[in-house]
Amino acid sequence: MIGIGLVAPIAIYPVFLMKVLCFALFACAFNLLIGYVGLLSFGHAMFFGLAAYVSGYSVKAWGFSPELGILYGTACGAVLGLVTGLLAIRRQGIYFAMVTLALSQMVFFYCLQVKFTGGEDGIQAIPRRPLFGLINIQNDLTFYYVVLAIFAGAFLLIWRTVNSPFGQVLKAIRENEPRAISLGYRVDHYKLLAFVLSAALAGLAGATKALVFQLASLTDVTWQMSGEVVLMTLVGGMGTIFGPVVGAAVIITMQNYLAGFGEWVLVIQGFIFVVVVMAFRKGIVGEIQAWWERRTNKA
């Protein structure tokens, strides 16, 4: 995995790779909730988009260094996650999805109305200052390795979380919440913590993306963006550790690739959606895993 990441820019355009990494991180953050806690958030764009705005603004207007800007964006994502988590965490299933959707629509409205976001023009021309005052990230290739490092760090964190005792409790909650409660776990506490972590990581993804494209815009806060991350996770495989990464790569590649199909983009996207739901419900990684298990069981 890391190996592929290190050599990828030889063959593939680095800016494109950075975009994939940012969305992969975003999808991993989302997957942490749906895949391991069983909570479908339909408002994750609010963390992603808001973090993009605040990091972009802090770097452009306050002269923050990139690492500070990204941290600041992540922190804002986490705080917003705490607030929405406290409000939403007691709801389940479709109602949880709807509360998060409602809250993210409010964040969207806030971003549209306040001055600092620049309306739908967004924050443009965010400078890429040297990282830690040393590393020149103007160069796309250098910055690619920085983004790769950020992604790898966050991915490890998720992996550790999922495989820690904390992660085991989360899975227990997903499988059987009443039992987890009866075992004495403070379920809401665990859920909230997972939610805040997920929001912070989504924020990290958004903040990084703002620096990659040197732009933060309203697109990132829309409910369609929340839908897109659901799609990525679904295509890759919910609840698998690599699924979201593969899903994000597939969807982003497709969007790039399909740009040449012009007006057919929507139809093709919709069609893939339908095919995945009808035939490959476990997602790409999930189906491969299932196939592998069947094979090894037979042998």
Next chain:
Amino acid sequence: MRFNTLAVTTAALLAAGSAHAQYSGGTIKIGVMNDQSGLYADVSGPGGTWAAKKAVEDYGAAAKGLKVEVVFADHQNKPDVGSNIARQWYDVDGVDVIVDVPTSSVALAITQIAKEKNKVFLGSGPASSDLTGKACNANFIHWTYDTWALANGTGKAIVQTGGKSWYFLTADYAFGHALEKDTGDVVKKNGGTVTGAVRHPLSTNDFSSFLLQAQASKAQIVGLANAGGDTINSIKQAAEFGIVEGGQKLAGMLMFITDVHALGLKTAQGLNFTTAWYWDMNDNNRAFAKEFAAANGGKHPTMVQAGIYSSVIHYLKAVEAMKADADGAAVVAKMKSIPTEDKLFGKGTIREDGRHMHDMYLVEVKKPGESKKPWDYVTVKKTIPAAEAFRPLGDGDCSLVKKS
């Protein structure tokens, strides 16, 4: 996975072997970027790609020994999608010039990238007059229209014919605010008043409540500072709620011929708006429109599509004169130094801030009985000479303009 492997390539393949090493990558590559499937797909979209290819063909690039390729992509009206494509085009795929980009937020992002990579960007579709103002740079030319020109053309004409008091229905985003402000300034400068404004969210279905507020304002003119579906819906519902019968007049600040088509003449009749180009104005335009309609399912070209044609012709002219296309700023400087001329926009110039100067037209939508043929929708009421049509050079705060 790259665009160029997929993109439809046209035109102008030269006999092999001739040395054109001075053109980067051996070809002049034109990237048409616009909205292929969304809100503005009819305004430019696939028809815009067609117009660019047509320009290459009409220029006779092949006969002149130029190797030209046209590629296209859909920016989905999202700045990040657009800037991703632009970077990849400029960096990897060897695109020398991006044309069109009918969404202001995307265009603002792409001017930055064009400057950073020293390439060329010719905006036919975007509206924001900031592009030749605060956000101007040496790699960009704004071709067809801008918010200032629209506000000025329509606003001035209406105030002068007695529409003194205005009330605005404004789409609540940067573009709508800019249109409202520019028009308000024009109205006030010409002795009119603005009695108020109501800001509606983007993509609203129902305008009745806002129209009722406009009605209560008793203003003579209801200015529609919005675009696309919002404009269409507000005009349609204004007719239903008897706004026009009640003696108030509507003024669409940004309207395209496709909007009139969507409304139908029965609803749209009598509306005034400003346009840079109309297909039924002269024989050249009609001939272009005929071919366009034949290739695009009967649709007729908009001013944006005509602008793409015109800008590509002029670009090729400059590149051919220079025999090079690698240095974007130099190409743009060359484009500014030679006068523009093509069969659709006639003669014109390009100002130092990147504004293409040409006449604008105030038009009025015909009554259903007056329309004699398909897409026969407007009559030209007034030609606004180029010098009056666009914002005075000194007013834009463009850094390229030397302060005297």
Next chain:
Amino acid sequence: MLFELIGIPPQALFGQLLLGLINGAFYAMMSLGLAVIFGLLNVINFTHGAQYMMGAFAAWMLLEWAGIPYWGALVLAPLIVGATGVVMEKLLLKRLYHLDHLYGLLLTFGLALMIEGVFRKQFGSSGLPYANPLPGGTRLDFMFLPNYRAWIVIASLVICFGTWFMIERTKLGSYLRAATERPDLVQAFGINVPRMITLTYGFGVGLAGLAGVLAAPAYNVSPLMGSNLIIIVFAVVVIGGMGSILGAIITGFSLGIIEGLTKVFYPEASNTVIFIVMAIVLMVKPAGLFGTPK
């Protein structure tokens, strides 16, 4: 707020309330279909917006291509759209009933994208005109009421009441409700449950189509008309309580009015206010206003 409230003459306020009611009629009709489908099939029908759009386009095609006027389309278009719904259910949706709600939602979301894409490709994105069949209006004290808008309210009330009555008060409705609770048992009584479910979906979709026909003369007939509306209608259903038919109707009308008032006092927020209401309602009543907690 209070200061602004005083600033607005009561006359204008009446006008705005009436307009809110008209919009509410729309929300009610749209969310009614969604609620029927969710209540009886447990499917969250994201295609609803696209089906509403298809209704409007069906009306346009009937007029342009077959010369069938509005009143004919009012009957035919919902049947056509309903029939596409039946096909969809038979081919795809049927296979997802045993799974989580999520998959139904995702499938219908994908289908909505496809339908919208095809219509955009075919008809462009700026839309098509459709003449108003009831031009003119009545000048009330406080506003001008177009005849067509009055007709929308009446039609919506009749349809909403009719649907509610059919499902809650007739024998057919009781079968339907029973079939969703215990399909095996109802099947044992010799009733063809799968067919009933198919027809129910067709009916819900037909309601969306009908709303589309009603919208055609008032709004712009465009491929995008549904996607602008779907998310709001969704919120209405959730606030009313998923699957509650009465809830959908009452919430539809009341949210129309709340939205109408917002358009006067803080117009920028008029698209957002529904979500604010939704958040508050779900905090206080987790299953929505008329939903039963499970």
